[in-house]
Amino acid sequence: MNSSQWSLLATIFGALLSGGLLLLASGVRGVPVQPDRPVSRFGLWRQQMRSSMPDAWAERYRWLVALAAVAAVIAWAITLRPIQGLVAGAAVLGLPWIWNPAGNAQRQIVRLEALAEWLQQLAGMHQSSATLVAAIDASSTRAPEAIRPQVRTLAARLRMGVDPAHAYRQFADQLADGAVDNVVLLFLTHTQSHGKGLSRALQGMSDLTAAEASALRVIDAERNKVRSSTRWVSLISLALAVYIVTNPSWGAVYRTATGQLVLIVLAGVFAGALWWLRRMAVTPPAPRLLDPLPSAGARGTAELKLKERV
Structure with missing residues (x-):
């Protein structure tokens, strides 16, 4: 991978990091809720993500996002590779779900x-x-x-x-x-x-x-045993992965272009395995009986189409 490709990869990672920081800033600032306005899709997604965490983590999720961004920058600066930074940030961001497989x-x-x-x-x-x-x-x-x-x-x-x-x-x-x-x-x-x-x-x-x-x-x-096993398997696997990547003799291969691709694939497989273990430990919520109300934008589009038909 030449210098221009490295620059492109770094630019993409920087854009993702900047977007995360902007989301953090908007979350800290807060947005006033209008009583007659339905919750947006992003708002519903954010509520679902927060509701899947215990209360102690959900109340501090903004600081968790900030810590994940800091960890990503530090890992990127130490390894001089953006994928290591991305994986480090994702690991910190996923810590609540690793430590609390019981979810909500x-x-x-x-x-x-x-x-x-x-x-x-x-x-x-x-x-x-x-x-x-x-x-x-x-x-x-x-x-x-x-x-x-x-x-x-x-x-x-x-x-x-x-x-x-x-x-x-x-x-x-x-x-x-x-x-x-x-x-x-x-x-x-x-x-x-x-x-x-x-x-x-x-x-x-x-x-x-x-x-x-x-x-x-x-x-x-009855599910506590499964959750305890899931927690320790996840933490031990994550610790081994960090040791392998940071070890000078074993981690050198991940500094190459091919190693960067392999690392992101392995990180995705690891995240998928954790997600599968979590599904075994989580009690699913009762299925909804009502369809969510459309967002303000979708509602305006539907009303415009209705007027055009009339």
């Missing part, structure tokens, strides 16, 4: 328990002659902590005059869980029919959700 299992259980408790609150408030919208607004300050931000956002949207059906769908998209979709379907049915018996339906759904959370706790306990 505990978060799912806690969320289900919180959802069951919130449904009980709504059932009690609605039984006291409060409408569903009023009950949601009153519960926004006392909802369980695991779902309190989403409940507050839902209550704020309803107070600002957003159509209740649309606000409920946005609430479902925020949590992206089949159990929440069940609740939202109940809300949507009540919005259309305003029939009696909502309190009993809320209480019954609360009982079913609590039973589902209890069953998930039993399944989660």
